[in-house]
Amino acid sequence: MLPELGHFALILALLLAALQAFFGIGGAMLGRERWIAAVTPAVAGQFVMIATAVGCLVASFVGNDFSVLYVAENSNSALPLFYRVTALWGAHEGSLLLWILLLAAWTVAVSIGAARLPPRFAARVLGVLGVISVGFLLFTLATSNPFHRLVPAAPDGRDLNPILQDPALAVHPPILYTGYVGFAVAFAFACAAMLEGRLDQTWARWTRPWTTAAWGFLTCGIALGSFWAYYELGWGGFWFWDPVENASFMPWLVGTALIHSLAVTDKRGLFKSWTLLLAILAFSMSMLGTFLVRSGVLVSVHSFAADPARGIFILAFLVVMIGGALSLYTWRAPLLKSTAGFELGARESFLLFNNVLLVIAAATVFAGTLAPLISDALKLGTVSVGPPYFNPVFMLSMLPLLTLLSVGIHSNWKRGRLKDKQRTLLYTLVAAAVLACGVVFGIYSHGRMLTPVGATLALWIVLASLVDPIDRWRRGLSLSRAVVGMTVAHLGLALAALALTTVQSFTIEKDVALAPGASTSAGGYEFRFDGVRPLEGPNYDAVGATISVTRNGAPVTVLKPEKRHYWVQGNDKTVTNIEMHRGANILVALGDDLGAGRWSVRIQIRPLVSFIWLAALVMAIGGALAASDRRYRTARAPQAVSAGVATGDATP
């Protein structure tokens, strides 16, 4: 009964989404107040219906209802309750349902926040979000119904894929999707602005907090995914340039560019058409990511559902949404004229470089991700593009970005008066270089050519971004949350750059075969293999090894990696054990039984690797601070931003 109820609720949600789209866009176009008034109830109703559907599916999982195909395929009665709930997004159908739920949640949030916006504009924004929702609901109902019954019911389920039975993965998809879907809001604002012809900077002001919030979620989501891959896949890498990872990273890069470009449009009324394009692109990248993951076009470790019929549906949907938005852009953007100018060396020019470099970075990732597909389409044979392409190419755009950041935050709007700051910049650069070389050569003693460069750039950002806030704080001046948020996010980026530099330069990896009692040394640590013992879990059995780690004879820790065998799916899973010591991660994974008590063991020592994820968290906190700035909450913000700034063209 429950699955049918859920299915029915989903159909009702589709109807409500269609009403929301129709009344929102149509009502604003024809100026029918009553139609516009119907939009918000439709939004609320749609959310309730989708939440009901999700609730029904969760109930089927919790109640072990194996007459539901999706439950039978992704759960098992031996699966712990927590994973029975998170198994909801363990495969395609449920992930999609989660996507839709989050879109509905964002829409509700926008409809509440939209009370401050002109009603017609708000109706258009909600209408565009309704169109997106219709697309995804249709997709779910037509090709990926999670409520499909299995007749007769299976006696027990096929279990959740063992690598997904993990706490980090339980929260990774919801947070990542919140970010992904959040860019739909910026997209809807841009489309609404173009539909209405309200192309001054007000739409940028309204969009900023939403975009920054979505970006923060996306940052956290990507970091969690990377963290999960690091300890769960058992290979010890934190980023594989896998198509699915790239699919989440491309919207992040474009979204980062969008945040900065929105600032210029909001404050100075410049880059208006470019900002519109970025707002369209950021969400297009999210949808394209969904397409790449779900269509089976690109095969990756993450692709559990690969189905051409779904691919065709998503492609058609992409054509409607992205094609529609870009057509609007082609029609409306020529109306925009920027009247204000700026000098080279002004903040605008630095943000322009920021945008160019970030978009280049996104384009290189995009090219690398699609290269296998293009080469296949042109019958050039199968190519695989991996870290040897991505790492250097990505660095090529990131190094100048990091360099320009330190200078850019000291520049002024409109005028290139950098001379006043020359001394500050020089001092901080020298201090950073001395500190970086001291740390690199003092503590680690050796390194690659780029190690001191990366460390210097990272430390320069830290010092340079702290100069102004400290100065203001000493003079007793207040700091807005937007500025604090920006500084925190930039510090997070610096931390990430520092950690990545260190990890890439000083990681030690070792694969050894060890008999019980035997030892090996790596990176100044001694590892003694004390043998294996059998273990049993709720839905698996395992062998666990004990490895004692010492440094100069003093005990550091005892690591207990496992190798699990899951009964139902018959899969093996390596469970690594990681210990933090002096900022470095010591990771031990158990490999194969080589016979006669000998096992292959993989040892990795990665200095500062945890700081990569910490850095992402810091960036997200910066985003949250900036998004909660007071100026976004004031009702009907004044249109003129500051005196003496040309506001560009008026709406036609």
Place this chain on the structure above:
Amino acid sequence: MNRFALPIALFALLVVVLAIGIKHSPDKGVIASPLIDKPAPQFSLPSLADATRTVSTTTLRGRWYLLNVWGSWCGTCREEHRMLLEVRRSGLVPLVGLDWKDDDAQARSWLAQLGDPYEVVAVDHDGRTAIDWGVYAAPESFLVNPQGIVVYKCMGELTPEVWEKEILPRLQKRQAATS
């Protein structure tokens, strides 16, 4: 043409590439097995019908067979079963079952209830053979030729579509080669 039309032109190009990608994806969408065109992994397992007899790859040599991995606990296998009975009725290729991590009594009653499409069923209690064959999840089917080479692997349910588009042409090629 104005410069603002450039994004949509690039997007149109991308759509063409993606559309070609989808057209090709039936061969790419499934996780390609490293076993294709390689010798089938050897096994020698007890038969479900009579545990004293063994089913082994050596006795299967010299003719075509379709190895179907299944289990009575597997929901999709139940859906697939009707198709397997059709295959048996067609008489075009013998089905060899690999009963994966199953309870023997349950497996027997399953076949008694739903009909037995298999010529013979090998019992893989501990799942070792399935690991050798790189089985990801039941059901999976492998088409093996008389030389013992794996020719095709079907992940998931063996649908009439897969049968007609993938397996029949390969079997017909066989007949063309022998006649």
